[in-house]
Amino acid sequence: MNVINEGIxxxxxxxxDLRFISGRGHYTDDMNRPGQSxxxxxxxxxxxxxxxxIDLTAAxxxxxxxxxxxxxxxxxxxxxxxxxxxxxxxxxxxxxxEPGHPVLATGRVRHVGDPVVAVIAxxxxxxxxxxxxVVIDYEDLPAVAHLNDAVKPGAAQVHEGAAGNICFDWHxxxxxxxxxxxxxxxxxxxxxxTNNRLVPNAMEPRAAIGDFDAMSGDFTLITTSQNPHVIRxxxxxxxxxxxxxxxxxxxxxxxxxxxxxxxxxAEEAIVTWAAGKIKRPVKWTADRSExxxxxAHGRDHVSTAEMALDEHGNFxxxxxxxxxxxGAYLSTFAPAVPTYLSGTLLAGVxxxxxxxxxxxxxxxxxxxxxxxxxxxxxxxxxxxxxLMDVIAHDTGHDRVALRRQNFIPSDAFPYQxxxxxxxxxxxxxxxxxxxxxxxxxxxxxxxxxxxAKRGKLRGIGMSTYVEACGIAPSKLVGALGARAALYEVxxxxxxxxxxxxxxxxxxxxxxxxxxVFAQLVAEQLGIPFANVDVVHGDTAKIPFxxxxxxxxxxxxxxxxxxxxxxxxxxxxxxxxxxxxxxSVEDIExxxxxxxxxxxxxxxxxxxxxLTAYVPHNYPIEEIEPGLEETxxxxxxxxxxxxxxxxxxxxxxxxxxxxxxxxxxxxxDVGRVINPMIVEGQIQGGVAQGIGQALLENAVYxxxxxxxxxxxxxxxxxxxxxxxxxxxxTETTLCTHNALGVKGCGEVGAIGSPPAVxxxxxxxxxxxxxxxxDMPATPQKIWAIINAAGVKLAAD
Amino acid sequence: xxxxxLTVNGKTHxxxxxxxxxxxxxxxxxxxxxxxxxxxxxxxxGACVVHLNGTSVKSCTTLALQADGASxxxxxxxxxxxxTLHPMQEAFRENHALQCGxxxxxxxxSAIDLVMSHPQGxxxxxxxxxxxxxxxxxxxYHNIVKAVAAAWPVMHGRELAPAE
Numbered sequence: 019m020n021v022i023n024e025g026i027x028x029x030x031x032x033x034x035d036l037r038f039i040s041g042r043g044h045y046t047d048d049m050n051r052p053g054q055s056x057x058x059x060x061x062x063x064x065x066x067x068x069x070x071x072i073d074l075t076a077a078x079x080x081x082x083x084x085x086x087x088x089x090x091x092x093x094x095x096x097x098x099x100x101x102x103x104x105x106x107x108x109x110x111x112x113x114x115x116e117p118g119h120p121v122l123a124t125g126r127v128r129h130v131g132d133p134v135v136a137v138i139a140x141x142x143x144x145x146x147x148x149x150x151x152v153v154i155d156y157e158d159l160p161a162v163a164h165l166n167d168a169v170k171p172g173a174a175q176v177h178e179g180a181a182g183n184i185c186f187d188w189h190x191x192x193x194x195x196x197x198x199x200x201x202x203x204x205x206x207x208x209x210x211x212t213n214n215r216l217v218p219n220a221m222e223p224r225a226a227i228g229d230f231d232a233m234s235g236d237f238t239l240i241t242t243s244q245n246p247h248v249i250r251x252x253x254x255x256x257x258x259x260x261x262x263x264x265x266x267x268x269x270x271x272x273x274x275x276x277x278x279x280x281x282x283x284a285e286e287a288i289v290t291w292a293a294g295k296i297k298r299p300v301k302w303t304a305d306r307s308e309x310x311x312x313x314a315h316g317r318d319h320v321s322t323a324e325m326a327l328d329e330h331g332n333f334x335x336x337x338x339x340x341x342x343x344x345g346a347y348l349s350t351f352a353p354a355v356p357t358y359l360s361g362t363l364l365a366g367v368x369x370x371x372x373x374x375x376x377x378x379x380x381x382x383x384x385x386x387x388x389x390x391x392x393x394x395x396x397x398x399x400x401x402x403x404x405l406m407d408v409i410a411h412d413t414g415h416d417r418v419a420l421r422r423q424n425f426i427p428s429d430a431f432p433y434q435x436x437x438x439x440x441x442x443x444x445x446x447x448x449x450x451x452x453x454x455x456x457x458x459x460x461x462x463x464x465x466x467x468x469x470a471k472r473g474k475l476r477g478i479g480m481s482t483y484v485e486a487c488g489i490a491p492s493k494l495v496g497a498l499g500a501r502a503a504l505y506e507v508x509x510x511x512x513x514x515x516x517x518x519x520x521x522x523x524x525x526x527x528x529x530x531x532x533x534v535f536a537q538l539v540a541e542q543l544g545i546p547f548a549n550v551d552v553v554h555g556d557t558a559k560i561p562f563x564x565x566x567x568x569x570x571x572x573x574x575x576x577x578x579x580x581x582x583x584x585x586x587x588x589x590x591x592x593x594x595x596x597x598x599x600x601s602v603e604d605i606e607x608x609x610x611x612x613x614x615x616x617x618x619x620x621x622x623x624x625x626x627x628l629t630a631y632v633p634h635n636y637p638i639e640e641i642e643p644g645l646e647e648t649x650x651x652x653x654x655x656x657x658x659x660x661x662x663x664x665x666x667x668x669x670x671x672x673x674x675x676x677x678x679x680x681x682x683x684x685x686d687v688g689r690v691i692n693p694m695i696v697e698g699q700i701q702g703g704v705a706q707g708i709g710q711a712l713l714e715n716a717v718y719x720x721x722x723x724x725x726x727x728x729x730x731x732x733x734x735x736x737x738x739x740x741x742x743x744x745x746x747t748e749t750t751l752c753t754h755n756a757l758g759v760k761g762c763g764e765v766g767a768i769g770s771p772p773a774v775x776x777x778x779x780x781x782x783x784x785x786x787x788x789x790x791d792m793p794a795t796p797q798k799i800w801a802i803i804n805a806a807g808v809k810l811a812a813d
Numbered sequence: 814x815x816x817x818x819l820t821v822n823g824k825t826h827x828x829x830x831x832x833x834x835x836x837x838x839x840x841x842x843x844x845x846x847x848x849x850x851x852x853x854x855x856x857x858x859g860a861c862v863v864h865l866n867g868t869s870v871k872s873c874t875t876l877a878l879q880a881d882g883a884s885x886x887x888x889x890x891x892x893x894x895x896x897t898l899h900p901m902q903e904a905f906r907e908n909h910a911l912q913c914g915x916x917x918x919x920x921x922x923s924a925i926d927l928v929m930s931h932p933q934g935x936x937x938x939x940x941x942x943x944x945x946x947x948x949x950x951x952x953x954y955h956n957i958v959k960a961v962a963a964a965w966p967v968m969h970g971r972e973l974a975p976a977e
Contacts (some may be wrong), residue, residue: 031906038851039902039913039921041848048847077895143831201913219854221860221915221950273850274950283816528913528951696908698956702912705953729857737954738941766953 025323025541026327029694032533033552034526042452043271044223046242049149049300054227057289058145059302060135060152061311062127064342065722066161066174069125069134069154076151078314078772080206082144085296086152087136087288089124097121097291100284101256103248103347105499106186106357114186114379117177119347121284121291123258127156128176128346130724131311131382136288138300153290161722165320165341176346185344188198190361190437191374199372203326212791213342215716216709217732218390221628222242222273224313225303227359228289232297235262239290243269244279244525245565251502252282252350258291262557265290269555272527276706277389278313279527280755281350285312295635310727315716316390317358318343323405325370325530329416334426335372336364338401341381345386347476352388353379358498359394359486361569366402367446367484368424368662371629374435389567391706391767395485403481403772404789407779411788417776418459421482422450427765432753439486441658443750449684450482452748453662457682462666475669479776480662485770487761488573488657488752505652506565506570508541508578510586512645514631516624517549523563523573523686525554528702529763530695531571537691538576538757542583545612545623561648569761572691573657573752580756581649589641590626596637597621597629611777654786657752657760661685663704663769665777674800675714676778677741683720684746685767688760693747696762701743703766709735710767711792712773733793817881821846822890829875837861837872839880840887842902848888848918852948859947861917863887865947871946885940888918900967901960910960920947924961925968927937934964934973 024030037043074086100119107113123134134178135152139145160174166172168183176183227240237260246267253267254260272279289300304312322343326334342356359550361375381599392399410417426433428445435441440483452479454460461479469476489495492503509521520535536550565625591605594612598605602613615621621629629636631647683700690696713733717725750757771792778794779787785802818827821844828843840846840863852860858867861873864886891899901921904910911917929946930936935943940961941954949957966972 032909034914035906035911038911038917039888039898039905040892041846041918043848045847045850045852048841067940143833201894221858222850223852271854272913274913278952291830306855306858451925454944466829481911530912616954664838697910698952701955702951703953706950717879728855729853730855734857734946734948734950735953736956740954742937742943742958743953743955 019187024547026691027538028537029692030293030533030547032530033536034530034532035212039576045222045271045273046227046240047303048405049240049270050562051227051229052779054299054301055138055296056145056641057136057138057292057300057302058131058140058142059285060137060149062123062130062132062134064127064156064158065130065163066159066160067127067156069123070157072135072797073153075785077148080144080148082140084138084140085292086138087292089120092121095291096255096259097287099295100282102353103350103501104334104354107499108187108355112560113352115177115180116348121287122581122752129385130166130722131385132346134499136292138296139291151773152623158807160748163382163718163722164382165343165380165382168382169341169378176383178748179701180381183377185381187378188357189374189376192372192436193374195339195372200337204246204329204333204603205413206324207327207405207412208322208324209405209408209789210322210679211401211404211789213319214319214710214792216316216390216714217716218276218278219734220274220276220278222281223304223306223309224283224285226286227299227301228293229299230293230297232762232785236266236292237294238268238636239286240268240270241286242272242279242500244272244275244567245525245526246555246557247523247563247757248502248565249282249286251285253290253807257287259667264685266558269525272525275527276391277316277393277567279389280565281314307728310680310732311385311724314349314386314388314787317346317397318387321401325402325405327409327413331420331423333368333370333414336370338364338375340377341385342377343387344381347386349386349388352386352683354499355389355394358395360398362438363395363398364437364487366399366425367482367605369426369726371436375437375747384718391703392570392764395764395768396771399481399483400767400772404775407479407776408789412536413607422447425771428470441484442655442753444484444658444660446482446660448748449661450685452746453480453535453567453664453682453684456684456744456746457664457666457680469668473671475671475781476667477777477781478664478666479780479781480663480664481776483773484658484660486658486770487569488653488788489568489570490656491654503804504564504752506574506578507561507648507650507652508582509574509648510579510582510646511559512586512627514628515714516545516627518543520544521560522551522552522575522579523560524566525566525569529571529699530692534572534691534695535579537574538579539583540579543623545609569763572759573755573761574651574653576759577653577755578649578651579747581651582647585647585649586645589645590623592630592641593626594621597635603670625720630640654754657688659685659687659762659765661761661765661769663773664802665770665773667774667777667781669778669781671798671803674803675795676794676799678774679741681741682744683766685747685763685765686748686750686760687762688749688752689748689758690749696747697745699762700745700766703764703793704743705735705772706767707770708740708774711771711794713739814876817877819880819882820884822886832878834877834942835873836875836877836880839877840872846887846889850915850918852915857948859923860916860919862922862947864922864926869923888921899925899945901964904960904964908956908960908963910956916947916949920949920957921942923947924964928961928968935962936961937962
């Protein structure tokens with residue numbers, strides 16, 4: 019037994035950190051291959067245009083140029099388009115409109131940043147110089163960037179095959195039941211709201227290196243990915259037609275993802291294909307301004323929500339209608355975000371008996387939009403939790419009591435919602451109560467009065483939420499339109515002296531998997547934490563895997579490890595039974611020892627490992643030598659973390675600047691393996707949620723130009739924009755995985771934005787504010803304060 | 814092509830550069846010191862911060878030629894020869910002040926300059942304002958602020974006087 023707990027529940031310091039604090043990480047752009055060339059992409063500076071001609075004469079003659087490629091070159095080689103991984107069907111049963119997404123634009127460009135020409139040179143500077151000499155003759159077309167404009171009659175058409183720019187018109191729930199409930203409602207509360215468009219902005223810009231071995235015919239792609247096997251699958255099978263055994267994808271140290279590095283991007287295909295053409299490695303690294311116009315963006319929904327209530331404030335039915343921006347092309351997960359990651363959560367934490375949601379997905383001349391931290395769940399949570407406060411505002415109910423009275427009770431689990439999901443566990447009253455206490459909710463009026471004396475408008479707001487993650491049951495998502503499975507894979511290799519290497523199909527890009535998974539394995543096998551190493555991010559090393567997103571790594575990937583370890587232990591028992599001359603049924607495994615039940619006769623894990631590799635005295639007729647097992651784990655359900663976030667703000671009435679004074683998160687993420695890491699994940703998620711609520715906004719002008727195209731004009735949260743973030747956990751266990759874990763990667767970004775806006779609206783309640791869309795910038799707030807012409811009571 | 818002579822992490826190098834070569838390009842591409850990162854192109858994110866003659870600078874906005882004759886310290890040069898970490902590195906690890914690690918080198922270099930240039934002490938607010946030139950997308954800064962506060966007494970060899 020370990021004297022010091024290094025296993026489940028210990029805040030072990032991270033194995034990853036030494037290399038990162040020492041500058042010894044190996045991120046993609048840190049790597050160089052012998053003979054490497056550099057690729058720079060000439061991208062469209064037009065939102066929508068016909069490509070009349072491309073003149074490469076001057077560029078080809080530029081110093082250092084190795085090769086220049088356009089769509090025609092890819093086409094001649096039979097290169098396919100970038101595929102979409104999810105197919106949604108419309109209400110009428112027709113499949114979504116799925117326009118081609120060429121690797122390099124052909125015929126037309128459809129958004130600023132659409133890549134047109136790949137210029138490859140000896141150095142990056144030479145490639146940049148040559149790209150400047152590429153002449154593209156465009157004929158501009160009308161463009162449309164904003165959702166409400168795109169669905170107007172006569173709007174510019176992004177794709178000829180998508181009438182009215184509609185990709186699909188989807189719905190969920192029981193319309194007739196909902197309409198009937200609305201007809202008999204005592205009160206209906208309606209809210210129009212926008213979920214602002216965001217740029218994920220992982221600090222490491224995307225990068226990719228393609229390499230080709232002419233002797234073997236093997237391709238290698240090193241890329242900034244959250245899921246190397248998925249990239250191998252999509253790029254190999256659909257784009258470049260390279261069989262899996264000829265394509266190795268490595269995702270080395272990756273500097274943050276937040277969803278934006280899930281997707282298969284054109285640049286990955288370009289460098290891999292080009293390496294094969296020129297028989298040299300090809301490297302591409304995005305500039306930040308290039309990342310702004312080529313990384314998939316997030317959110318960008320416009321919704322209407324209506325709640326029908328009885329005379330006591332009980333929810334009778336919810337009806338929602340959403341426009342979701344897909345951008346110019348369908349990115350890998352994009353169609354799933356507003357539908358199965360969003361519409362299925364419309365019950366939230368409430369027992370609303372009837373729900374109906376409609377979603378129209380819309381093409382625009384903007385960068386593709388896809389999953390960004392939370393993906394669909396922040397959009398629904400913002401809708402529901404803003405609606406809660408608006409209901410309270412319109413009906414005079416207390417906002418806490420209103421939520422409490424409509425909660426799914428803690429004894430109602432498993433709870434079948436009217437929108438497909440079945441929540442396995444949760445206790446929303448417990449997280450609410452803990453957050454109210456931790457934030458001193460009841461003491462707020464005194465703080466508000468004190469702030470007013472200083473000329474500050476103080477407000478407090480909350481959100482109570484649930485989300486669905488740990489994605490996902492393959493059979494279910496297959497029925498919902500996923501074109502891939504979503505199980506996870508673990509391989510546990512026990513070495514002859516008893517140390518262990520874990521190979522996981524998940525990928526760590528900040529989450530601390532090397533630490534958490536080592537804790538998990540150390541605990542289960544009763545061995546020291548230091549004796550476990552975790553390997554991820556290389557298709558040549560790891561059997562298979564679907565990667566990291568949707569807070570799935572521990573719930574799905576960790577459970578796969580438990581399954582593999584179960585096999586290790588079962589085999590170890592057979593070896594131990596042989597050595598101890600006992601029956602297998604009598605062998606118990608605990609604390610790193612195989613023991614004959616009721617005796618002190620035991621063999622340590624290390625002794626069993628050695629015996630497996632040196633099988634001199636071994637049940638060789640019955641079992642093979644060696645100690646290594648692989649498990650594929652496909653979950654039975656999603657996991658359902660939930661909780662309560664409470665935000666307290668002060669607004670400077672003179673400037674409209676909002677300061678977050680206190681932020682309290684109490685989340686139920688299931689069993690916690692490493693409290694320090696969970697806290698860090700939640701703080702980071704909350705920071706992104708506060709960013710969305712107060713600072714961040716991806717802005718396109720009417721003509722389709724991206725106005726917020728750099729860190730100079732897209733407001734990233736900085737250290738002095740954020741408060742300390744208090745994190746607590748209240749645990750109910752997931753009932754369908756062996757660890758009882760739910761996931762903590764996204765809860766911060768899901769729960770926090772409505773808590774912040776609810777606090778801002780509360781602070782502005784004397785100014786007649788009922789709703790405010792994100793981001794609540796000083797400009798917006800200043801305008802409200804000044805338009806109202808109302809003076810502070812304290813003035 | 815002009816050349817620059819500079820000392821990096823105690824070692825002197827003479828390197829040919831173009832007029833437009835940035836200090837970060839010299840460090841990463843000519844000297845192989847890839848711990849210094851590039852996270853933006855507008856001098857906003859601070860992933861590229863190094864010490865130039867003892868002061869933190871954004872090496873993406875410094876021409877290599879400007880560093881001629883200078884002494885540069887990068888993240889790779891902080892730990893002692895025997896591997897003993899700088900107190901700021903140790904504080905980042907102890908306080909879980911990093912997740913993906915990409916902003917960390919620049920953040921650590923900025924934090925060291927911040928602590929050294931404030932011998933009178935640093936409040937939480939001072940730390941937050943002092944680090945506003947370094948972006949982190951993972952941590953929400955909470956633990957970075959904690960780490961910097963924890964490193965101050967170690968680096969100055971005395972306890973921080975209580976805030977007024």
